[in-house]
Amino acid sequence: MSTLKCKMCGGTLEINENETTATCEYCGTEQTIPKITDDVVGNLFNRANTLRLKSEFDKAEEVYNKIVGLDNTQSEAYWGIILCKYGIEYVEDPTTYKRVPTCHRTSYDAITADEDYKLAIQYADISQKIIYEAEAKAIDEIQKGILTISQNEKPYDVFICYKETDESGKRTQDSVLANDIYHQLTQEGFKVFYAAITLEDKLGQEYEPYIFAALNSAKVMLVIGSKPEYFTAVWVKNEWSRYLKLMKADRSKLLIPCYKDMDAYELPEEFAHLQAQDMGKIGFINDIVRGIKKVINKDEPKSAVKETAAAGQTVNSGVAPLLKRISLFLEDGN
16 A cells, blocks of 8 residues: 545545555545655655645656656656646635645646646546546636636736745845836836735735736746745745746847845856846846836837837928928019
């Protein structure tokens, strides 16, 4: 008998050999379970599941990929990768008390079109396949709802990514810096996604449509941090890692790490190829504004000059015929 953790609540599942599904005695959810060939594989599944339950989706996905490397017929590993790709968290429905999926990493692509989903189905038995298909259908419906809401959002110029509160629930220095930057950028005429204001009238479970829309539309992301651990905080990293993936498909996007009271080499290694900005440097905000304007082509003074020049051309084109008519009139008078 092997011991595994519930994918929904983290409770202990007691399973017998050769079983591929089980029901959690704590949350009552029927779920698929992996084929445990040895303790190494079992420990890897539990490790991946623990990371995913903590919303550390990238780390969890790495572990699931290790399992695939050991056994490429593990349908549950492919399904785990899917849960990480789409940022699936299971929350308790307050009316039915059942665990239902929520999506923290929406994609324009349906789960059923994903290669890892197809592999999960390919290597699943009948009972696993039924559960996978039902779960995929539910998640795709959630995604459709998120996409419908996000399509009504106006595009953003800048996305500010930062840690709002510390472990004790108090505001971080980062949140104060982010607030100052938000107000300065809005004064410059930029449309800025800043969670403390943009999401203040939204419930927690309703955040994803607006975050998804902002990540996809914003041409610039500013990642604000005053401590190395704030840059890698779960939800901070969730946002900037998603943006880095979007940058690979859209080279017009730019991510700018902005740090203070720390060294640049303490930034996440994923930022090594990016030009970071020291927020403690004099003129920092001016450099940021100038950089943003270059990316999104929103340099207002230049636009004003062009408009003035165009207006001048219009006036001149109207004056020339008038002067010609006056000249002819004077000649007739002579």
